[in-house]
Amino acid sequence: MNAIPNRRDPLLNPPSRRDFLKTLGTGLVVWIALGPKAWSGETDAPPPPRKTPVDENDFNAFLRIGEDGRVTCLTGKIEMGQGPITSLPQMLAEELDVPVDSVDIIMGDTELCPFDWGTWGSTSTRSFGVQLRAAAAEARGVLLQLAAEALHVPESRLAIRDGVVFDTADERRKITYGELTRGRKIERHLAVKPAPKKPEQFKVIGRPLLRRDARDKVTGKARYTGDLRLPGMLYARILRPPAHGAVLQRVDASALSGLPGVQVIQQPGLVAVLHESPDRAEEALSKLKAEFSPSPSQLSNETIYPYLEKHPMEARTVVQEGDVAQARERTSRRLRETYLGAYIAHAAMETHTALARVEAGQATVWASTQNPFGARAEIAEAIGLPVPQVRVITPLVGGAFGGKGFNLQAIEAARLSKATGRPVQVMWSREEEFFNDTFRPASVIHVESGLDEQGRMAFWDYEVRFAGERGAEMLYDIPHRRLRAVGSFAEKPGVHPFGVGAWRAPGVSNNTFARECHVDGLAALAGVDPVEFRLRQTKDQRIARVLRAATEAWGWTPHAGPSGRGLGVACSTDVGTCVAAVAQIEFDAQTGRIKVRRVLCAQEMGLVVNPEGAKIQMEGCLTMGLGYALAEEIHFKNGVVLDTNFDSYPLPRFSWLPKIETLLLDASHEPPQGGGEPAVALTGALISNAVFDLTGVRLRTIPMTPAVVKAALAAKT
Secondary structure, eight states, X not given: OOOXXXXXXXXXXXXXXXXXXXXXXXEEEEEBOOOHHHHXXXXXXXXXXXXXXXXXXXXXXXXEEOTTSOEEEEEXXXXXSSSHHHHHHHHHHHHHTOOGGGEEEEESBTTTSOOOOOSOTTHIIIIIIHHHHHHHHHHHHHHHHHHHHHHTSOGGGEEEETTEEEETTEEEXXXXXXXXXXXXXXXXXXXXXXXXXXXXXXXXXXXXXXXXXXXXXXXXXXXXXXXXXXXXXXXXXXXXXXXXXXXXXXXXXXXXXXXXXXXXXXXXXXXXXXXXXXHHHHHHHHHOEEEEOOOSOOOBTTTXXXXXXXXXXXXXXXXXXXXXXXXXXXXXXXXXXXXXXXXXXXXXXXXXXXXXXXXXXXXXXXXXXXXXXXXXXXXXXXXXXXXXXXXXXXXXXXXXXXXXXXXXXXXXXXXXXXXXXXXXXXXXXXXXXXXXXXXXXOEEEEEEEEEOTTSOEEEEEEXXXXXXXXXXXXXXXXXXXXXXXXXXXXXXXXXXXXXXXXXXXXXXXXXXXXXXXXXXXXXXXXXXXXXXXHHHHOOOHHHHHHHHHHHHHHTOOOOOSOOSSOEEEEEEEETTEEEEEEEEEEEETTTTXXXXXEEEEEEXXXXXXXXXXXXXXXXXXXHHHHHHHHTOOOOEETTEEOOOSTTTSOOOOGGGOOEEEEEEOOOTTSOXXXXXXXXXXXXXXXXXXXXXXXXXXXXXXXXXXXXXXXXXXXXXX
């Protein structure tokens, strides 16, 4: 257990907004302004930028250049493993012409940082980063104006190097950013907004940099919410129902009476025991006697697909082009298949954790969350405080993948802190994490298509049930097509036996699996090499480019499938990024186990800020994809989640990993796009297509467990 930290610990004792504003009394600050609705999180539109200081209660600074010349980036985004802690400072350093090491970053503090909708959808670079570069470019323009006045030379003669503005005609005449801002409060508007730099001017963007949190993470110095301690802190263990839908009828806490230091809190929807020792709190929880009504659910992972197939929800038409019915009648070679996807967990290494301190009408909550401003609003409502009197601080988050957008643990900690008058930490156990997680929903996808006389796809009829339509767009040119969707990936309670929600690139892995497996099946039906078939069918130059890059780097030789080589290919798009990959597998027919030997992935994502970070994300996506493709599946029955730890819910291991090769295609003159999600969507289709190429058996269910594989082989024979 960590010792109680020094009171000056900056994470546990961060400056208040008032104190922070005092430190900003001089220097150059770029601000944005938010109206009251945006401050309370009730607006649907992003705030307009503003470049003058505003009232303390409307505090939304973007970046600051201090008297010491250091630059501070303030962002509502959080760091959960995808690298904005490095790439955002790179973008600032580039536009301001300062060393990356001179840029500090404050993330996910609702008291100090500008309002943000949450860290998801790969928006940190492609959305916020673009705004940040524009703000930095404007700050640079202001500094050049100030330097021209100070040095008595025209701006056209000035240049900047490492935060020093100098006269190109006489480099001895120079002035630092710190000297320009020292003792001054700078409020200035530029008549002409300077444009951010062009790629040919880059010195920092495009350089592969080691992530600035890497050393702390591998040495154990990095601190997550569960590492934090406050004086007088209590650990809470919470009574959970045995099944989803079970309702607490009565609880008997008499066995805890007289136990030293144990507190029992009973509130509507919340029963908890607390102690200064986590072990004592766990022991006390085991002594509670509770009765629950049974769950009304009678579903299991064995019966879920027929249930979802028949669930009475109307399909909505998302795309309708041409005449699918007529085209179907005119084709003689048709392929109709159904593709299934299981419920899967986010399975982040850090479980949902929060530390709350509620006192004197103020609440400070440290939380592992993707959405600190959303958490602030939820906490405020739960404990009856105005939103501005709740502060959420986000330490490093140990993985999320869409699963930490809801903040139950933060609400629980805040309620318990208010009830006890002491700081309270809530850290879910792995069993609680599996039970309370919002899973990637199980899905059923029907696809029917057919070939014309020339062997081209003539029509495409696609219906996705409960994965959502993201990623279901057609990458190939088909004159007659229809896309229908039933439900979404974030369905309201009543459809699924437990909560479902976003899972890394929501819906894209399900839809890519169905589309790319089906297109591969059509290529085999046409007797055409699957790469040639795809290239023949698309006019999308970005898709064609990544597919050619991947297959050329692989050394692909055309062959209609199944070729016996065990090679699979797939393409996908998401968050503005195009990706294509090739994989090779081996297969044990006796055990039904699939072993992926090699994967080569090509990605075009516009301007790449940190190539090293982008490649790491591609590798991480492909590794995570092995899990949902080969093993991960939530088992449940009658509302009970049967998987409580990684003994029955296996994640990819080092022994599973293939040789992974990555290619980043240059598109530096295009806007940056998302890199944290696209490659994960490919893995299921890659492996299924490779199995077909090796064995002639098409696997249409993910995960492709040994049982699924053996059943498919048996059906073929």
